[in-house]
Every structure is written in C-alpha cells, then in structure tokens.
Amino acid sequence: AQSVTQLGSHVSVSEGALVLLRCNYSSSVPPYLFWYVQYPNQGLQLLLKYTSAATLVKGINGFEAEFKKSETSFHLTKPSAHMSDAAEYFCAVSNTNAGKSTFGDGTTLTVKP
Amino acid sequence: KAGVTQTPRYLIKTRGQQVTLSCSPISGHRSVSWYQQTPGQGLQFLFEYFSETQRNKGNFPGRFSGRQFSNSRSEMNVSTLELGDSALYLCASLRDTFSYNEQFFGPGTRLTVL
Numbered sequence: 021a022q023s024v025t026q027l028g029s030h031v032s033v034s035e036g037a038l039v040l041l042r043c044n045y046s047s048s049v050p051p052y053l054f055w056y057v058q059y060p061n062q063g064l065q066l067l068l069k070y071t072s073a074a075t076l077v078k079g080i081n082g083f084e085a086e087f088k089k090s091e092t093s094f095h096l097t098k099p100s101a102h103m104s105d106a107a108e109y110f111c112a113v114s115n116t117n118a119g120k121s122t123f124g125d126g127t128t129l130t131v132k133p
Numbered sequence: 134k135a136g137v138t139q140t141p142r143y144l145i146k147t148r149g150q151q152v153t154l155s156c157s158p159i160s161g162h163r164s165v166s167w168y169q170q171t172p173g174q175g176l177q178f179l180f181e182y183f184s185e186t187q188r189n190k191g192n193f194p195g196r197f198s199g200r201q202f203s204n205s206r207s208e209m210n211v212s213t214l215e216l217g218d219s220a221l222y223l224c225a226s227l228r229d230t231f232s233y234n235e236q237f238f239g240p241g242t243r244l245t246v247l
Contacts, residue, residue, distance in 0.1 A: 054235060063137070063223055063238035110176065119164045119181035119227050120189045121236065126175060 022047040022113045026124035034132045039083075039098040041127050043111030046092065053094045054112040054121065055085055064110065070094060081105070106131045135160065137226050137239035145245045151212040154242045158205050158226030164188075165207040166236060167199060170221040179222075182207050211244075219246045 027042040045051055052071050056064040068079025075087045085096045094111060108128050112121040138157045146152050158165050166189075167179040178191040182201035199209040205226075211218055221243050225236035 056238075061240075061243075063240045064225075065238070066235050069235050119166045119183065119225075119236070120178050120191075121166075122178070123168075123176035 022051065022115060022122050024111050024113050024122055024124035026109075026111050026127050028127055029125065030128045030130065032130040032132060033101045035103055036100050039096070039101045039105065039129065041096040041109050041111075041129065043085075043094045043096065043124060044092050045094060045111070045113045047113055047115065049115050052114045053085075053087065054114070055079065055083070055094075055096045056110045056112060058108045058110065058126075067096070067109075101129075101131045103131050103133065105129060137224060137237050139222075139224055139239040139242050141242060142240065143243050143245075145247060146214050147247050148214055148216060150214050151210060152214060152244060153208050153210045154222055154224075154244070156207045156209075156224035156226075156239060158207070158224075159228075159237055162226035162228045162237070163205055164227035164229065165201055165205065166225045166227070167207070167209050168223045168225065169193075170223055170241070171219070176223070179209065214246045216246050218244065220244060 023046045025044045054069045055067040058064050067083050068077045070077050070087045078084045083098045108126045110126050111124040114121040140155045164183045166181040170176045181189040185201045196212045201207045221241045223241045225238045227236050
C-alpha cells in the first residue's frame with residue numbers, strides 16, 4: 021500500500037519569498053513521485069516527477085523537489101514566489117503501475133503582494 | 134498535439150438519475166484513468182482502463198463503472214446518483230507503462246447532484 025501526507029493544507033508566502041511545500045510518502049516498493057498544480061476549475065498540470073534517475077528534480081516554472089529516501093520526503097521548493105504561483109498543489113505517489121496514483125490532500129498556496 | 138478532453142464540462146442531475154461522462158485521451162495514449170475530486174475526500178482513484186480492459190479499480194461502489202473503446206476513448210457511468218456523487222471527475226491518459234510516463238489530466242467534468 022502507498023500513501024502521501026502533505027503537511028499544511030494552507031501555506032501563505034510573500035511575493036519573492038521562498039516557497040516550501042512538504043510531502044512525505046509511504047510505499048512498499050521504490051516509488052515514483054509527482055507534484056501537480058491545479059488552478060481553479062482546471063485539471064492537474066504536472067510540475068515535476070521523480071523516477072529514480074536523480075534525487076534533485078527540476079520542474080517547470082522554477083520549481084524543484086528533492087527525493088530523500090531516509091526521510092521518505094519529496095518536498096517542493098521555489099526560491100522566489102510569484103503571484104501566478106497561487107494555486108493548489110498535490111503530491112502523488114505511484115508504484116510501477118503508472119495509471120494509478122495516490123494523491124495527498126493538497127496544499128493551497130497563497131502569495132501575498 | 135491535442136490534450137485530454139472531457140465532455141461535458143458541467144452537468145447537473147437529480148438523485149436517482151444516471152450519468153455518463155466521456156474522456157478522449159491524447160492521441161497514441163492507451164491508458165485512461167478516472168479520479169473523483171471532492172473537498173472532503175480529495176482526489177480518489179476510480180479505475181484505469183488499458184487497451185479496453187480494466188486494469189485497476191479503486192474502492193468505489195458498483196454504481197460506478199467504466200469502459201474503454203478501441204480508439205482509447207473512455208466513458209464512465211454512475212447509476213442511481215446520490216448527493217455525495219457531486220464532484221469534479223478527472224480523467225488522465227498515459228501512453229503506456231513499458232517506459233515510465235506521467236499521466237496527463239483533462240480539465241474535468243463537474244457533476245452536481247441535486
């Protein structure tokens with residue numbers, strides 16, 4: 021069985037500040053990990069994915085995440101927040117079956133001017 | 134390349150009715166998965182179809198069913214609608230699982246049950 025825990029359902033940062041969204045996972049097999057972003061009334065857009073190639077993964081829009089096996093974590097960061105980053109972010113885990121992912125509860129990011 | 138499309142985008146039904154939602158995957162993608170998104174339960178996996186066969190199934194009652202056609206388009210059906218079925222239904226497509234790929238999501242169908 022696999023699961024994802026996103027710490028903090030709401031995160032608020034000032035424009036230009038560091039963004040840190042936390043994700044911890046549980047998986048009985050080496051996991052594939054993902055971060056998605058969802059804007060209101062839209063589907064999910066992939067930000068980045070970890071598939072065991074490199075522990076530091078760079079994604080779109082300046083986001084990156086680091087896979088830490090010892091901490092079972094996959095936190096999402098961005099050095100400088102932009103107003104357009106305000107959205108809901110989901111961490112997801114999948115085993116080798118890519119068609120079935122388990123999602124965290126999501127974190128709503130607010131960016132203050 | 135066109136993305137994943139879902140129809141209709143919005144739907145209003147009453148309790149007891151049934152509904153069919155449609156999903157057209159990205160061209161060349163053979164896997165289609167369905168997810169239910171609600172404020173209370175978050176994103177939950179419904180089922181996945183690959184080459185017209187259901188490959189995985191989540192923990193939903195039998196009122197939720199799906200199918201996939203030879204062109205990879207998929208439909209999901211919910212019978213005897215309940216108020217709790219109100220949700221955003223997302224479909225996602227995947228090329229294959231022989232080399233790992235990520236899922237691409239459609240915009241969703243928002244179902245309201247009155």
